[in-house]
Amino acid sequence: MPKEKVILKGIAASDGVAEGVVKIVEGVKDVSNFEEGDILVAEMTEPSMVIMMNKAAAIVTDKGGITSHPAIVSRELGIPCVVAAKIATKTLKDGMKVKVDGTKGEVYLI
Amino acid sequence: MSNKYPKWIDEFARAFHNAFANMVPITWGPVNADSVVSSLNGAFISKVHQAITKIKKKGYKIEEVAKTFSCPSTLRVAFPFLIWEYQSSEPKNKAQFREVAEYMVEILSYLAKKDTFAYESNIAHTDKEIEDILNKTDWKSGNREVARELGKLYNSLASLVFSLYGDFFPQDSHEIYGPYNVSKKFGENTILIIKHFPKIRPIELWPEMEKLKYSDVKIFQVYKNVQFRCEMVGMHSIYEGDLINNLVAYFVVVDGVPQNSIAKIKELSDYFAEIATEQSMVFEKLSKEELKKKVLEVECYQFFDFFKLAGMDWHPTKEMLEAIKDKEMADRFELEKFPSFEEYVKSPEFEIYWLEDLYK
Numbered sequence: 129m130p131k132e133k134v135i136l137k138g139i140a141a142s143d144g145v146a147e148g149v150v151k152i153v154e155g156v157k158d159v160s161n162f163e164e165g166d167i168l169v170a171e172m173t174e175p176s177m178v179i180m181m182n183k184a185a186a187i188v189t190d191k192g193g194i195t196s197h198p199a200i201v202s203r204e205l206g207i208p209c210v211v212a213a214k215i216a217t218k219t220l221k222d223g224m225k226v227k228v229d230g231t232k233g234e235v236y237l238i
Numbered sequence: 239m240s241n242k243y244p245k246w247i248d249e250f251a252r253a254f255h256n257a258f259a260n261m262v263p264i265t266w267g268p269v270n271a272d273s274v275v276s277s278l279n280g281a282f283i284s285k286v287h288q289a290i291t292k293i294k295k296k297g298y299k300i301e302e303v304a305k306t307f308s309c310p311s312t313l314r315v316a317f318p319f320l321i322w323e324y325q326s327s328e329p330k331n332k333a334q335f336r337e338v339a340e341y342m343v344e345i346l347s348y349l350a351k352k353d354t355f356a357y358e359s360n361i362a363h364t365d366k367e368i369e370d371i372l373n374k375t376d377w378k379s380g381n382r383e384v385a386r387e388l389g390k391l392y393n394s395l396a397s398l399v400f401s402l403y404g405d406f407f408p409q410d411s412h413e414i415y416g417p418y419n420v421s422k423k424f425g426e427n428t429i430l431i432i433k434h435f436p437k438i439r440p441i442e443l444w445p446e447m448e449k450l451k452y453s454d455v456k457i458f459q460v461y462k463n464v465q466f467r468c469e470m471v472g473m474h475s476i477y478e479g480d481l482i483n484n485l486v487a488y489f490v491v492v493d494g495v496p497q498n499s500i501a502k503i504k505e506l507s508d509y510f511a512e513i514a515t516e517q518s519m520v521f522e523k524l525s526k527e528e529l530k531k532k533v534l535e536v537e538c539y540q541f542f543d544f545f546k547l548a549g550m551d552w553h554p555t556k557e558m559l560e561a562i563k564d565k566e567m568a569d570r571f572e573l574e575k576f577p578s579f580e581e582y583v584k585s586p587e588f589e590i591y592w593l594e595d596l597y598k
Contacts, residue, residue: 143480156515172265176518178397178511182390193262195474201396203475205389206482212262 132227132236136188136220138213140233141199146185146208147238150224152217153177167228169220173198181205186228188216188235202230210235243597246343246354251590253355254318255582257470263571266405268522269529273567275319275537276326280334281557282537283323287334289541289548290341298547300348306543308436309413310349310362311471316407316540317342321589336596360415360472368430372423375458378498380485387503388457388488389481394510395435395455396473401517402440402447406533410540411437414472417465424460424486431466431475433457442552443532443539446520450513452492455506460487530562 148167151158156176162168168184170177172191181187181201185208189198192211202209208230210216216235220226227236275282293303307313320342324335347354351361363371378384399412413436417429439453464479490497490506497506524532534554538545545552576582583590 156519159515174518175397175400175514176522178394178514178518181393181397182507182511191262191265193260194476195257195260195469196262196265197396197400200473200475201393203477203481204392204396206386206480 132238134234135226135237136210136213136216136235138188138210138216138233138235139192139194139199140229140231141192141194141196141211142187142202142205142207142209143231144186144206144208145227145229145231147225147227148185150220150222150226151180152220152222153180167226169216170198171217172196173201186210186230188213188220188228190214190216243594244340244343246347247590247593249357250317250355250593251579251583253357253470254589255576255579256357257474258576260469260474261576263573263576266571268404268569269526269533270568270571271319271404271406271533272322272571274530274533274562275323277565277567278323278327278534278558278561280323280327280331281555281561282534283320283327283331283335283338285538285545285550285555285558286320286541287338289545289550290338292548292550293544296548300344303544303547304345304348306547307345307349307540308410309434309472310346310360311356311409311413311473312407312540313342313346313349314355314471315409316537317346318589319407319537321592325586325589325592332596339593339596356468356470356472358467358469359417360413360468361418362415363418363432368418368420371430371432371458372420375489376496377460377487377489380460380488382482382485384488384500384503385482385485387500387507388459388485388490391455391490391503391507391510392433392457394507394514395433395438398438398510398514398517399435401514401521402438402444403536404521404532407536407540409471409473410536411435411440412473414468414475416472417467420460425462428460428462428486429464429466431459431461433459440539442542443535444517444520446517451509452506454493456491458489458491459485462486526567527564530565530567531559534558534562 151166153170162180164183165185187209413434416431420430435455439450542552
């Protein structure tokens with residue numbers, strides 16, 4: 129099997145591994161395109177993204193720390209989370225299939 | 239550090255520095271709340287001091303005063319905001335602020351049974367209170383499915399709170415208590431975590447919330463082989479261990495009524511998520527002037543019952559509102575990187591310098 133390619137690194141904020149399709153989220157306007165099991169990618173999560181966060185398989189953000197909103201909420205949801213990935217919203221594109229390793233703080237293209 | 243000032247300043251420094259090192263203040267917005275309170279030139283400190291004077295005069299006991307705050311973390315955050323206001327005020331009324339600081343710490347010390355500034359835990363229940371909770375609760379067995387749904391309910395409520403209180407003072411309506419060792423009842427390595435969402439229907443701040451059907455939610459969760467710690471406020475929770483597979487027991491109470499079926503938990507979660515989304519849009523529409531005013535309203539709202547006990551109105555004073563009017567303020571906190579502990583405790587840019595100065 130070919131080795132998976134790490135395309136992003138950040139702070140490991142919530143343990144676990146999940147695979148899914150990337151959805152770049154800017155706000156509530158994205159809710160209709162977001163499906164159960166998608167990977168929520170945002171500069172930073174906001175309360176307006178709550179419905180999408182409840183559906184997400186994992187969360188990746190450009191900013192944040194281990195007690196930032198996406199990190200706290202992901203741990204409670206039991207989903208992987210990588211914060212402070214800096215360029216996630218630039219590197220990742222809608223529709224990409226990725227694996228998020230919240231324990232290592234890494235995102236892989238699959 | 240010298241021993242001339244009270245020990246709580248050292249405890250505050252340790253907890254505050256530790257918490258800030260894991261936060262990213264530059265993400266807080268959409269208005270720099272630090273700039274807002276730093277413009278007040280002591281006006282809110284004076285209002286709080288006036289309330290303290292009245293409350294002391296009326297002879298209320300500290301336990302009665304403590305009840306006016308929704309949770310200990312309210313004070314843990316209200317306090318540094320008061321320090322930031324003091325830091326920027328000229329001339330400084332040292333005696334007045336020292337009395338305010340000491341009174342805030344006295345109340346917080348009463349509310350927090352240990353670890354006053356939540357360096358790593360948020361213990362606000364006595365052993366007896368925990369024993370009563372353990373014995374009087376009709377615990378439901380945990381499993382993966384319910385653990386997931388409780389996570390969603392938590393997220394929906396946390397989001398609602400952020401949409402009501404912004405990044406400025408969410409802890410007034412979002413507290414996590416624990417960890418409480420409950421091994422005697424639930425077996426080895428079990429802990430109880432209590433998530434409390436008081437004041438989720440603040441109609442005085444947001445008349446739109448008249449429509450909200452509920453005002454208070456508590457989620458009790460017992461985990462096995464999970465470690466919990468928090469940093470300065472209960473909601474800055476950090477777990478080690480699997481929350482989904484290790485939920486032993488749970489209990490949800492909404493406005494005093496048990497709500498524990500998975501169907502009901504899902505319904506509540508969807509309901510709060512919908513309201514949070516709507517309220518976010520209301521919040522996002524606020525102009526900069528309205529946002530600045532909202533910071534002050536929320537700051538005062540934390541003291542709602544405190545001012546009431548003193549016989550005072552809770553709203554920001556005219557002086558406070560005048561102090562921020564038409565003043566330009568940044569959207570975000572302007573602190574990119576938090577300093578080392580040594581630098582933090584010595585620099586007049588930060589809190590400890592000014593707290594120590596109160597005792598010089």
